[in-house]
Amino acid sequence: MRIRVWGCRGSLAAPGASTVRYGGNTSCVAVELESGDVLVLDAGTGMRPLGVELEQEPRAEMHVLLSHLHLDHVQGLGFFRPLFRPDAHVHIWGPASPVQSLADRLAIYLSPPLFPVRLADIPARITFHDGPGNEVTIGSATIRAGGVTHQGPTIGWRIEEHGRVLAYLPDHEPVIGVDLESLADDWLSGYDIAHHADVLLHDAQYGDEEYPRHVGWGHSCIEHVTGFARRAHAANLVMFHHDPYHTDDDLELLLDVARKTAGDHVEHICLAHEGMTIDLDAAGTRFVA
């Protein structure tokens, strides 16, 4: 599979000179499988340029895998060009809710006064699916979702192709008021999604000194993300969901802290940036851009 980051900012798009190296678009990651199928992880503002590129070679079918429905993860839907092509079939997967269907919840955003076009008026054929607890095959990959601790129904995604695993947990506070080290693996939120991942894209929103002011907000600090990656035996940790107030320089300081905190326990740690491209196949993991 080829993984490409189109947006890795958290909470709110943050364009500008101070965020140009890592980017200001909110969560969106494209995964092109060996079979040619395309999975789109989240629909943040990074989905707009992704849609432009996908329309260079229009596909009849694609899958959008949402982690949750906060605005920074769905705002790009209204600007995703494949959705405005009548011959396209887009599958949208997302977290189940006991209250409303996925379609009804998305329609809250995709309707006036928040958005001029109603979900029902979008030309493409859309099929909605609840995030599967069991493995589902799409092309050459299997996908699986699992609930994780965040605000509101939220899932992480595990994508496996030929034994290689991408785990995507963009919004995740693995423990709240509990020492992460005190928990057995089976009690660790997200562990079943992330264990032995070759690439783990994980929430790294706060510095450790910022976290006490944000306990319970649903995001990780550096201690969380490095501890979680170590416990999950993730080979490559990609710090994701950058705080909109963090400049490029701030992020690089956080990366230094993360590397020191993780020590030798995580093979490779880096910051997600727009355009980051990772090949994950039988030959291993290669960061190609």
Add this chain to the structure above:
Amino acid sequence: MTATGPAAKSLPLILARELASNLSTPMFVLDGEGTLVFFNDAAELILGKAHSEVGEISGLQLGEMLELRDEHDAPMRRRDSPAGVAFYQRRPEHRTVRVKMFDGTHRLVEATAYPLFGAGDMLHGVVTVFWPINGTSS
């Protein structure tokens, strides 16, 4: 590479444990099979053992440890206990019960149990909270 991880606890159970861990009120967490999977430090004061020492035990074993009786000191069937009602009848229950403390004394407590339902009304487990009634040990 891939590997098989341990059977993960469901998110409602994980959140129940985090809640229990941060309360000073005794709280027991049973999973959807009726196994006691966690109790907090305050509950340790009833059982006399830490969760790390007890590990996961069946609801039956928990019932034997607590020797539940009703407020008139009559033995109580496990399915009639608040946790039993929540588990078997899938509804919340509150009543006064007499529990055996780790030191052999008995104490009246108010017990509240409720089922943890997730998506599709799946039963993820049962939470029981004990509210001590002061001055009732015997």
